[in-house]
Amino acid sequence: MTSELVVDVQSKEITIAVLEDKKLVELQQEDQNESFSVGNIYMGKVKKLMPALNAAFVNVGHKKDAFLHYLDLGVEFNSILQFQKLVEDKKKIPQLQKMKLQPDIDKDGLISDVLKVGQEILVQIAKEPISTKGPRLTAEISFAGRFMVLIPFINRVSVSQKIKSREERARLRQLIQSIKPKNYGVIIRTNAEGKRVADLDAELKILVKRWEDCIGKIQKAKAPSLIYEETGRTVALLRDIFNPSFEQIHVNDSDVSKQIAEYVNLIAPDRKNIVKEYKGALPILDNFGVTKQVKSLFGKTVTFKNGAYLIIEHTEALHVIDVNSGNRNKSKLGQEESAYEVNVAAAEEIARQLRLRDMGGIIVIDFIDMNKGEHRNMLLSKMQELMSTDRAKHNILPLSKFGIMQITRQRVRPEMEIATSEVCPTCFGKGKIKSSFLFTDTLEGKIDYLVNNLKVKKFSLHIHPYVAAYVQQGFFSLKGKWKKKYNANLKIIPNQKLGFLQYEFYDRDGNEIDLKEEIEMK
Known part of the structure; x- marks a missing residue:
């Protein structure tokens, strides 16, 4: 692959x-x-304590206060509070290696025992704002790298469970123990398997430097303020995959x-x-x-094999996926074998859709009924195999007697939603349009206005691929006619995102020139 x-x-x-x-x-x-991306670190201020939830709402600058549960404080929270007191002395920068760590907090404690309204605390975004909810926070600060995750204020070293070899787990644990600074914890990621000490040491130093760079900002910070911004989404995604x-x-x-x-x-x-x-x-x-592919994969209906298709519905509480065989030819296979074949193909597409749309929470899948327990078990194994490469934490339950499979999948960002239907660009949904034969006249009018009124001589016109083919067809094409008539450096760009009668103009620097207008049809 x-x-x-x-x-x-x-x-x-x-x-x-x-x-x-x-x-x-x-x-x-x-x-x-x-803003407020997963991994960002803030100096926040406690706004409200919720004893019934054993949680607090914290102001980190978002329009909605962020949620922090007691269990997300981390066992090292007392050490973080102690460190915050040390950095209040702005004459010197405290060194974590020389600090004496405080006892762990009580796992069964109360939020009111450790926090008070108005208190400033160091927090990190664990889940981005979703729908009407604010960000979800953790006070266990961490810095993710390709091979490891660095956690200040603890001394533990743990290894990813996906590394199966006992010898390799022991090698990595011993290696990291020998090179990591005091009072830093490390979680060794799967990508570290088989890596040399030089590679691991180089990344460890980079992660430690990120934390040390934060200390100066913490000294000057006044809540709410950003202390550390996670690497851009492009690099962060690349780091993980x-x-x-x-x-x-x-x-x-x-x-x-x-x-x-x-x-x-x-x-x-x-x-x-x-x-x-x-x-x-x-x-x-x-x-x-x-x-x-986006146009064909993000709709309510997704076709995947020989006419079979999925119906994907999203609600506030859960996601529901219905598997349908469609008008598939079943003459060569019996009903049981045919149902199993469709279900396996559906499982492949569903595993892809979960990653693609980043669907989280509860997912309920209604597979086609199968009578054989062997087939149901094989389908479960297949789904587990297909989702083994999914980086989001997930849990898959066996099929129920009604052919229902339930999956829970971690959600840390809003689900990806892309509208695949298009609103008519001429009537804007009113149902009446000008004749499409006049569309090229409209384009010529815009070009005339660009050249003679705005004095723009070099520009590109983005239109639907079919319209672009029509405009550029033949030796005496419309494009050639316009370039000669208006003495313009015109480039036609086919753009699949646009509808049939949509258009966009861009200047020589790639900036859009807004010439679109809505015409009221009567």
Whole structure:
């Protein structure tokens, strides 16, 4: 299996697509001004204690106060409070290695025993704001790297359970114990398996430096304020999924391309040449077939094999997926074998959809009924195998006697939702439009206005691929006619995101020129 990463950087948002054997398996979209991302560290102020929930609401600057449960304080919370007192002395910077750690907090304690309203505390975003809820917090500060997670204020070293070899687990634990500074804890990630001491030591020093850089900010901080901002989503995603199967990383922005290249050079110097800056005329997501796959994969109905399809419904409480065989030909197989075959194919698509849409919480799947217990067990094993590469924590229950499978999947970010239906760009949903034959006249009018009124001579016109083909067809094409008539440097760009009668103009620097207007139809 080969993997590619496609990064589309726009003025308002960044889109990151992961392709495995050219199939879209993961999609992330992040606003350029996105804040309160998982991993960010804040100096927050306790706004309200909730004894009934054994939790507190903390102001970190979000419009909704963030939620902090007692169990998320971390056993080392007393040491963090002690450290905050030490940094109040602004004449010197305390060193964690020389600090005496405090006793662990009581696991069965009360929030009111350790916090009070108005108190300033150091917290980290554990779950982004979702729907009407504010961020979910943890007071157990950590810094994630490719091979390990660094946790200040504890002395433990633990190893990922996915590393099965006893010898390797012992080697890694002993190695990290010998190189880590005092009063730092480390969780060794699966990617560390088989790595040399030099690689692990280099990353450990980087993570320790991140914490030390935070100390100066903590001394000057006044709640609520940002102390540490997690690495950009592009690099953070790359950190978690990077593996030797990556063949190419395509980026359409020079700055982000350099940022990714520097990170790849840091973690895998021999692979630094896989980062490529995309300079093609077509939108990058169209060029790599991402836009077309998004249009077909994010709707309510998803077709997956020989006419079989899924119906995916989302509610506030859970997600429901119904498996249907459609008009599939069953003549060669009996009903039982046919149901099993459809269910296995559906499981493959469902595992992909869970990652793609980042669906979390409770997922209920209604598979086609199967009578044989052997088939039900094989389907469960298949689903477990398919989801073994899913980085989100999940739990899969066996099929019930009604053919229902229940899955719980960790959710730390809002679910990905993309509208695949298009509103008519001419009537804006009113049901009446001008004749489509006049569309090219509209485009020519806009070009005339651009050249003669706005004095723009070099620009590109983004239109639907079918319209682009019509405009550029023949030796005496409309495009050629417009370029000659208006003496303009015009470039036609087919754009799959646009509807049939939609258009967008961009200047020579790639900035959109807003010439669209809504015409009231009567």
